[in-house]
Amino acid sequence: MPKERDFFDHDFYNYCYSLGEFEYWGLLKAVGANWRDELEREYAALAGNSELFGDKPYCLILPGSDGKEERHPQSKTEIILLLEESNFSLEEEIGKKAEAMSRENSISGSVETKIAGSKEAPLSFFEHSPSHVYPDRVLNSYLLAGDRQLYLRARRQVLEEMTGRKIKEAMRDQLRQYKKVIRTGEYRNLKVFSEEEGEQYYFESHETKRIRFGFKVGFLRAVQRKLDLETVRWLESGKEGVDFLAQNLPTSTVERIAYFAQRGLFDQNFALNLQKAYLWFLKNYHCAQESFSKDRGRVAVVSFDQERFAAEKEVITNFLAG
Numbered sequence: 235m236p237k238e239r240d241f242f243d244h245d246f247y248n249y250c251y252s253l254g255e256f257e258y259w260g261l262l263k264a265v266g267a268n269w270r271d272e273l274e275r276e277y278a279a280l281a282g283n284s285e286l287f288g289d290k291p292y293c294l295i296l297p298g299s300d301g302k303e304e305r306h307p308q309s310k311t312e313i314i315l316l317l318e319e320s321n322f323s324l325e326e327e328i329g330k331k332a333e334a335m336s337r338e339n340s341i342s343g344s345v346e347t348k349i350a351g352s353k354e355a356p357l358s359f360f361e362h363s364p365s366h367v368y369p370d371r372v373l374n375s376y377l378l379a380g381d382r383q384l385y386l387r388a389r390r391q392v393l394e395e396m397t398g399r400k401i402k403e404a405m406r407d408q409l410r411q412y413k414k415v416i417r418t419g420e421y422r423n424l425k426v427f428s429e430e431e432g433e434q435y436y437f438e439s440h441e442t443k444r445i446r447f448g449f450k451v452g453f454l455r456a457v458q459r460k461l462d463l464e465t466v467r468w469l470e471s472g473k474e475g476v477d478f479l480a481q482n483l484p485t486s487t488v489e490r491i492a493y494f495a496q497r498g499l500f501d502q503n504f505a506l507n508l509q510k511a512y513l514w515f516l517k518n519y520h521c522a523q524e525s526f527s528k529d530r531g532r533v534a535v536v537s538f539d540q541e542r543f544a545a546e547k548e549v550i551t552n553f554l555a556g
Contacts, residue, residue, distance in 0.1 A: 251517060251520075251521050251524075253517075255509075255510050255513035255514055255517060256509075256510070256513065258513065258516075258517050259304070259488060259513050259516075262303065262304050262305070262306075263303050265307075266300065266303050266304075266305055269300075269305070269307075269311075270296070270300070270376065270378065273296075273311070273341075273378055274378060274379060276331070276335065277294060277331065277378065277379050278379075290317070290318065290319070290321060291317075291318050291380070291381040291383070291384040292315065292316065292317050292318075292321070292324065292380045292381060292384070293315075293316045293377060293378075293379065293380025293381050293382070293384050293385045293388075294313055294314070294315060294316075294328070294377075294378040294379045294380055295313075295314045295316060295372065295375040295376060295377055295378060295385060295388075296311060296312065296313060296314075296375055296376040296378050297312050297314055297370075297371035297372065297374070297375045298311075298312050298371070300312070300375075300376055301374045301375035301376045301485045301486075302374055302458075302485060302486045302487050303376075303485070303486045304486065304487070304488075304516055306520040306523050306524070307340075308520075308523035308524065308526070308527050309523070310336075310340065310341055310342045311340065311341040311342065312341070312342045312346070313328070313332055313341065313342070313345045313346075313378070314345070314346045314347075314348055314371065314372070314375065315328050315345050315346070315347045315348070316347075316348050316350060316372075316380070316384060316385065316388055317347065317348070317349055317350070318349070318350055318351065318384065319349065320347075320349065325345070325347050328345050329344075329345050332344065332345045346360070346361060348372070348388070350384060350387055350388045350391060351387075351391065356391075356395050356401070357369070357372050357388055357391050357392050357395065358372070358392055358395045358396065358401050364400075367400075367401055367404035367405065367408075369392045369395060369396050369401060369405070369462065370458060370459075370462055372388050372389060372392045373389055373392045373393065373396075373462070373465075373483075373485070374458075374485040374486075374487075374490075375485060376485065386480050386481055387480075389479075389480040389481075389483075390476050390477060390480040393465070393469060393476050393479055393480060394476060396462065396465065396466050396469075397466055397469060397470060402463075402466060405459055405462055405463055405466075406463065408455075408459050409456060409459045409460060409463065409554070412451060412452055412455050412456035412459060413452075413456060413551075413554055415451050415452035415456075416452040416453060416456060416547070416550070416551065416554075419452075421446070421447070421451045421452070422442075422443065422445075424443075424444075424445075424446050425446075426446050426447060426448050426449075426451065426452065427448060427449060427452070427538075429540070429543065429544075429547075432537050432538055432539075432540040432543070433535050433536065433537055433538070434448040434449060434518060434519070434521075434522045434535075434536045434537075434538055435448060435522075435533055435534065435535055435536075436448045436519075436522035436523060436525065436526045436533065436534040436536070437526065437532075437533040437534065438526065438530070446533060447519075448518075448519050448522040448536075449515045449516075449518060449519040449522070450519050453512075453515040453547075453550055454487075454512070454515055454516060454519060456550065456554055457487060457508070457512050457550060457553065457554075458487055460553060460554055461487065461490050461491070461494070464494055464499060465479070465483065465490075468494065468497070468499065473497070474497075487512060488509050488512065488513065491505050491508055491509050491512070492505060492509070504549075504552075504553075507549050508549055508550070508553050510546070510549075511545075511546035511547075511549040511550050512550070514542060514546045515546060515550075518536070518538050521536055522534050522536045
């Protein structure tokens, strides 16, 4: 099977983005599965080191777009090492492996370590920081290697954390910020898209104030966070328990929409339209990433279909208002 980059070389560029939304998502899933197979082979030798791991449970998980099965090769894969207790030797070896692979520009060189069951550092916090609340990093992740039971316990822990007042309110605050981006087209005082001009803006930089992520922060993250809040609402309804959700709740955004539609939270036809709208913004976001990869020295300015934008925006804003 071709590697993920083969699907997105510049000769293949126009074909990928001419696909329908669900065809494009199917392509992303196939490419993502191939990429994860490569990563599993890279870590296989390390995982077989009994002296390093001993009999202590661990797992490596992939958060972000890898976990949601929607990663574009322009994005770097992140890795989380999940442990029951600190294991400095293991953390060091995993870190070395990640650093070596980061030289190929395919994954992030840093590995985030999380300790399951730690009340001092909830799994919903990014890098143990209470000001960076992202429960979806564990909840919507992919298990790359290790103990599946530890992974499920971590998902259960995050679901329980999400029902707490502080984390629930943090997610609501994030959703309010994302909805503001949709209204204004601006994030951190920078224009990320212009509805009037029919343009999306993308730029990667080590300087946070210069970063522009196009449709990502407004439309994509808004739908993701709203689904996280719907997950809390569903859990609090008592119709499905935390153990059941830890094992069965899909990690991909598209499949989570279908999951809740099947349970009556959303109308089936609306859910289909929501999936399509989400995928339209995802495909166009990837188009901006691809454009930036051709010239990383300047802001990528990518046009979009304003009529489709207005239609898909309406679907998403209706979902967010519900």
